[in-house]
Amino acid sequence: LRFGPCVGSGTPPLASHLVVRCSPVLQAKMPMKLFAHPDNYKTKKALIAAKYVGLDIETPKAGAAEQIGRIPALETDQGAIFMSSAIARYIARISRPTGLYGQNLVESGMIDSWCEFCTQELEVPLCTWVLPVQGVFPEHPEATACAKEDVKKALQVLDKHLLSNTYMVGHTITLADISVCCALLDGMTLVLDESYRKPFANLMRWFNLCIEQPEFKAVLGAVKLCRGAGAAAQGGKQEAKPKQEEKPKQEAAAKQEAKPKQEAGKKGKDAKTDDKKEAKKEKSPEELAKDKKKNVIKEGGKRGVEIEGAADMGGLQFFCTSVIEPAGDLDLTVESLKAMNAKSDPTEEERKGGSGHIGKMIFSAGVDQLSVVAYVPEEKRGELSCEEWLATVLGSQGGEIVLKGKDISSGFVKTNSDKNVFPLKIREPMILEANNFLRKKGLFPEDKDDDDDDMVFGDDDFPS
Numbered sequence: 001l002r003f004g005p006c007v008g009s010g011t012p013p014l015a016s017h018l019v020v021r022c023s024p025v026l027q028a029k030m031p032m033k034l035f036a037h038p039d040n041y042k043t044k045k046a047l048i049a050a051k052y053v054g055l056d057i058e059t060p061k062a063g064a065a066e067q068i069g070r071i072p073a074l075e076t077d078q079g080a081i082f083m084s085s086a087i088a089r090y091i092a093r094i095s096r097p098t099g100l101y102g103q104n105l106v107e108s109g110m111i112d113s114w115c116e117f118c119t120q121e122l123e124v125p126l127c128t129w130v131l132p133v134q135g136v137f138p139e140h141p142e143a144t145a146c147a148k149e150d151v152k153k154a155l156q157v158l159d160k161h162l163l164s165n166t167y168m169v170g171h172t173i174t175l176a177d178i179s180v181c182c183a184l185l186d187g188m189t190l191v192l193d194e195s196y197r198k199p200f201a202n203l204m205r206w207f208n209l210c211i212e213q214p215e216f217k218a219v220l221g222a223v224k225l226c227r228g229a230g231a232a233a234q235g236g237k238q239e240a241k242p243k244q245e246e247k248p249k250q251e252a253a254a255k256q257e258a259k260p261k262q263e264a265g266k267k268g269k270d271a272k273t274d275d276k277k278e279a280k281k282e283k284s285p286e287e288l289a290k291d292k293k294k295n296v297i298k299e300g301g302k303r304g305v306e307i308e309g310a311a312d313m314g315g316l317q318f319f320c321t322s323v324i325e326p327a328g329d330l331d332l333t334v335e336s337l338k339a340m341n342a343k344s345d346p347t348e349e350e351r352k353g354g355s356g357h358i359g360k361m362i363f364s365a366g367v368d369q370l371s372v373v374a375y376v377p378e379e380k381r382g383e384l385s386c387e388e389w390l391a392t393v394l395g396s397q398g399g400e401i402v403l404k405g406k407d408i409s410s411g412f413v414k415t416n417s418d419k420n421v422f423p424l425k426i427r428e429p430m431i432l433e434a435n436n437f438l439r440k441k442g443l444f445p446e447d448k449d450d451d452d453d454d455m456v457f458g459d460d461d462f463p464s
Contacts (some may be wrong), residue, residue, distance in 0.1 A: 034087065036072035042084035043072060045182040049088050049175060051215035053095035062077050067144055076425065085115060086177075092175040100175050110169045114176035121157070123183045125150035151187070162202040166209075166425040173213060176186050176281045181210040184328045185220065186220070196248045201324075205367070205424075296325040296332045300339030301352030307340060308354040317380065318359040318443055320434045322427060327364015329411055330402060337362055341375065359384060361393065361434045365423035373410045373429070381406055396433045397426050
């Protein structure tokens with residue numbers, strides 16, 4: 001690549017045009033210009049892709065849209081490419097080693113699938129919600145309400161996908177990540193407040209990972225997430241105010257007298273609300289830890305019942321699964337295991353535990369580490385060594401053993417970005433390693449007979 005500034009074009013500038021000079025090996029003999037609005041999220045999608053493929057881009061100020069008629073458009077010596085998605089895909093394909101468009105045809109197809117999902121299922125409702133807040137057009141409450149529900153459905157799909165994937169496709173940033181992240185950008189900064197984002201922990205982990213990448217930061221800068229719900233611009237709704245002057249003075253006086261009472265009532269309500277908020281904020285670290293442990297035990301107890309049912313149906317002696325609530329904390333992962341193994345009370349309205357007779361290995365992914373706990377019941381220790389099972393699985397990813405025991409052994413694998421080791425990325429390969437170890441020992445149902453009714457269970461069969 002040879003990079004340089006735009007020279008002697010002789011044409012008036014547009015809203016913004018980006019000048020790219022490529023060698024003939026890649027594409028054009030003359031500089032390419034990308035005409036686009038610089039602040040639009042669709043323009044940023046192309047800019048970030050260009051950063052990844054190593055294109056040197058300039059963004060001069062302002063201009064005349066009539067020069068090309070419609071934006072965005074990429075002008076090359078062989079013709080123009082228009083529409084933001086086509087431009088982004090073109091740039092992503094410029095450097096194959098970068099992998100923005102995948103490493104093979106299957107990955108390319110998956111990237112196209114997520115880009116189409118982004119356009120059809122996410123951008124449409126999100127723009128319906130965001131644009132009135134930006135003052136682009138008046139808000140229609142019914143449309144906004146529907147848009148909020150549609151956005152939530154799209155985010156649920158993304159969050160579920162990112163539960164077991166570090167990136168949208170494969171193990172590196174692709175155009176799918178760039179497209180979805182940029183589409184979410186205005187929503188994340190203007191309308192998706194803390195309470196709305198809270199259920200989407202996997203999505204937020206991924207979004208924060210993306211915006212921290214140097215290529216994203218170079219284009220987006222520091223992204224500040226929305227703290228309070230955005231309100232639509234009010235347009236001309238205040239024009240009716242002068243009519244109040246025509247009302248009788250008595251009504252005005254009555255209203256004046258009522259205002260202090262209303263204000264006092266509002267202040268009282270606001271004070272109560274503030275008190276409640278302060279009460280919530282004033283939870284001690286011990287109380288927060290207690291709440292966290294309660295959630296861990298609840299999830300573990302529920303998972304124990306599910307594992308017991310799976311064992312009864314599929315003839316399983318050992319089971320490998322993952323849990324969310326411990327978030328990589330090793331001690332809490334052990335607590336989750338204990339909740340799974342707790343004796344089940346058949347008289348309880350909601351059964352818990354009950355899987356103490358089933359050997360298991362459980363995984364919990366957090367930001368800093370993946371915690372792993374192995375359990376082998378006493379009656380099965382002649383067939384399987386708990387210490388050996390855990391050591392083999394942790395050894396596959398360079399993990400560390402913390403506790404060695406005949407019944408319970410535990411350890412972890414630390415996050416290491418330099419070696420491309422991330423908890424969510426290595427979790428599935430480690431579960432596979434654990435199951436392969438069982439197969440070698442002849443402890444997996446399908447290894448004992450060829451019955452077509454044998455059942456194999458995975459995490460997707462047990463929603464969290």
